[in-house]
Amino acid sequence: MGYVLGLGGPYHHDASACLVADGRVVAFAEEERFSRIKHHRDSRSAAASAAWCLHQAGIGWSDVDEVAVAWNPYWPNDCDHIADKDMIAELLGPAARDAGGPRRLTVIGHHLAHAASAFYPAGVTDAAVVVVDGSGDGISTSIHHGTRTGLHTLREFPFTQSLGWFYQFATEHAGLGDWTNAGKLMGLAAYGRPTVDLDFLNPASCGYHLDLTGYGLPPDADHTARYSDFSYYRDLRRAYGKAFTDAGVPALPTAGDDTHRGIAADLAASAQLLLQRCLISVVATALDETGSTALCLAGGVALNCTTNGILARTPDIETLFVQPAASDAGCALGAALECAHRRGEYTVPGPRQTHTLLGPDYDNHAIETALQTAGADYTTPPDIATAAARLLADGKVIGWHQGRAEAGPRALGARSILADPHTTASRDRINRDIKRRELWRPLAPSMLDLGPWTTTPDGPAECMIVAHDATPRARQQIPGVVHVDGTLRPQRVDPDLQPAYARLLHAFAAETGIAVVLNTSFNGPGEPIVGSPADALSSGARLGLDAIVIGDYLITPPPSSSTR
Template sequence: MGYVLGLGGPYHHDAAACLVGDGRVLAFAEEERFSRIKHHRDSRSAAQSAAWCLRQSGIGWADIDDVAVAWNPYWPNYCDRIGDAELIAELLGPDARAAGAPRRLTVIGHHLAHAASAFYPAGVTEAAVLVVDGSGDGVSTSIHHGSPVGLRTVRELPYTQSLGWMYQNATTHVGLGDWTNAGKLMGLAAYGQPRIELPFLHLTDDGYHLDLTRYGLPPFLGADATSRYTDFSYYRDLKLAYAKAFTDAGVPAQPPGGHHPDRMAVDLATSVQAALQQAMLALATNALTLTGTATLCVAGGVALNCTSNGILARTPAIADLFVQPAASDAGCALGAALECARRRGDFTVPGPRQAHTLLGPEYSHAAIETALAAAGARYSTPDDIAAAAAHRIAAGQVVGWFQGRAEAGPRALGARSILADPRSTTLRDHVNRDVKRREMWRPLAPSMLDLTSWTTTPHGPAEAMIVAHHATDTAHEQIPGVVHVDGTLRPQRVDPQIQPTYARLLREIQAETGHAVVLNTSFNGPGEPIVATPADALASGARLGLDALAIGDYLVDLTASNTTR
């Protein structure tokens, strides 16, 4: 078997590793789940996730044919291989070389890796591929044509045209934090009116054009553009320019925290979200025109914007939409591995369509029992863990759910989740305020067996909570805890063949409540990654004040004052 290891996110954040064997994705994990540092910031190392991928498949470094890195460390100079031993040790760990790791790594361009992560798992023969992010290897937006011969780049926009940076600077300006909190702006946008003018953004027939000249940031050309990108001076000046642009538009900068943004800040969020949606729709239309296809694949950090994806999904010209669930830089590990495998002849188009993200670590009964004993946890072993958890959820409890292999990407999809009854907005507010300890205006999402009663587009993409659907009147009335103020929900359609225990939980909830729907949010607290191990789940569940934890076949009572079994 030919093995390729892909590394994503080596820009000092979102490092990840993905192992592909004979063209099949075998394992995928993000470094943050091991390091316990959100987004694995300020490090390029993917050593722990890479080592886990190898252990998961029972192989060693000597079995790896190629390591593909989604980053050109020598940009703007061309580079197809990394041979720097010090850099390789930083990426793979200091012991990897001695253990037989390749001495030269293959470079896959950052946007090409994003594009590969969207096209190759889509299961289609041909597609337009749209990548929109902050920036990588000097590019912020790109369009590609995917076909049986691979990916061909047909259009690129430089880092000076970054929609991702526009969005994250708006997030900071309204007090919601840095780029890691862009999802907050998306949630807040539903509460305002798009009445703030954004004169720096010009929508065009083929997309958009950003011009911040009037705010002190002229366009940069030639060598100056390269140096100012690589030394981050452009990015520093960009932040100042956006701060001035938003202030000049009548929106003073908000203090950090963002729990109570004023009306102007809310309207800025709405205006920036609306502008992003228009630009994405124009880009998508241009991508279809340039490639002559009606199938669209999307990746890049901006592809995590569920609301924008919902607009694309409801666009008649787009016959088939696939959004990579791990759309951020971590997902580049998947794309780099698959692109390298295709070049080696191990992967052919079309491959199978990605049906789930359950590609991370799982734990045996013995490992769970060891963690339970170490924590002194009070637990039982019910005959049916799904039925036991469903009974507690139907009774209004908030339950941690830790089952099977972990999800890849930022959405918890029934493997490392916090679950509650979606019928109550009071319970939704409790989860936001008291459990997740986050802003009250942020939406929570549902997992469900069938979308027919709940969305107006029941056959639309809904595997990964990454596409917003319009809620039906029935959803508004019966599961209001998972319907956002803008009348949308971002569902996960659960496949019983892939997640039998989770599907059984939903059926048991239906038996008790009449609805096979559960409120599902990620199993983590503020500023921490999604839980990875049984020990993480026990500690986080107690810290967040969950009522119970269903971990494997064990039901842990977290409300009991007696912590012994």
């Protein structure tokens, strides 16, 4: 059996590892779930996630045929392999080296890895593939043509044309935080009016054009030397600060519950609308140049659910696939699949990816050990799904930890916080008291059937990454998961993949009449989604959840922080 290990996110954030066996993905996990550092910031190491992937498959380093990394550390110079011992040790840890780990790594270009993560799992033979992010290996946007023979790059936009950085700095200027908070800008946009004139960025015939010449950064100048030392990035932050201020928006204080009423919301609406127009133009170019009716998306900007919803309803697009782990973490998946395709171990089309449940799971022994260590009081109800559904119907907010962990930023019923969506009260309690964040932040639903709830029930809805228009019934009966703009980001639950979660939805329907629950990620402010049962117990205690379900075990109430 041929094993390929992919490594993603080595730009000092979002490190990850993915193992592919004979072209089949068998394990995929993000380093943050092990290190407990959000986005695994300020480290390139993927040591824990790589070691877990090998353990999951029951293999050692001697069984791995190739390790591929989605990063060229020598850019702008070409590089096919990394043989630097210290760099390999930084990525995989000294333990891997001592255990006979790889002596060299195959380099897969960053945007090519993103593109591979979107095309190969899409289940199609021909597609336009668009990647949009901040920047990787000097590229910010790229267009590719995916065919049976693989990926062929058609266009690349340099880092000086970054839509991801534009959106990021708009987020910062609006007082919403750094690049990790771009999703807030998307949510806030629904409360504002697109009245801010951001005339330095415009859609164009080839996609779009960004011109910050008036702020000291002409797009045609050679900024290559200042890319790797981050001096260009620092100058770009200052340029955007001046550009947004000149557009009539002063730098705003840290966001609060009233942010949605002011000019920050108008900036968010303006930036969101401009991003949408530019992306629609890029996609039109991609479809025209490939002649395809299938579209695949990846890169951090592909996490913009609002834009994805617009694209999903575009008549020229018959098939839309958005990689659920669209950020740099997903590059581990793409690097591994691209490498496997080159080796002849992966053929197009492969099966369509319908879930991200590829991370660690825990048996009853591991769960009971965590419960005993935490001093938790627990029961084992005859039917854990029915017991959980009754708690939700009673208005309780619970943590739900089941099966293999999700990859990507969306909790999809494996590591989730769940509540009743019938009213906005549970949503507001989660935002205000549990997540301790702005009240205007939207939350998403998990459901068995989209038919009653969205106007596009056949649209992509596996991973909460595409916005749908809510039906009048949804607005009336599940307002806790309908955003102010009348959209929702649904997850359609597959009972074959998540039997316990599906049983919970059926049981909740028996209690309330609807098979929909409010679902948000099981984590607190500034922490990654929980990984292990111990993580769930400690996080649940800090957050003040009413109960936690871990496997077949019900903990009510969770142990207090003083008992951990």
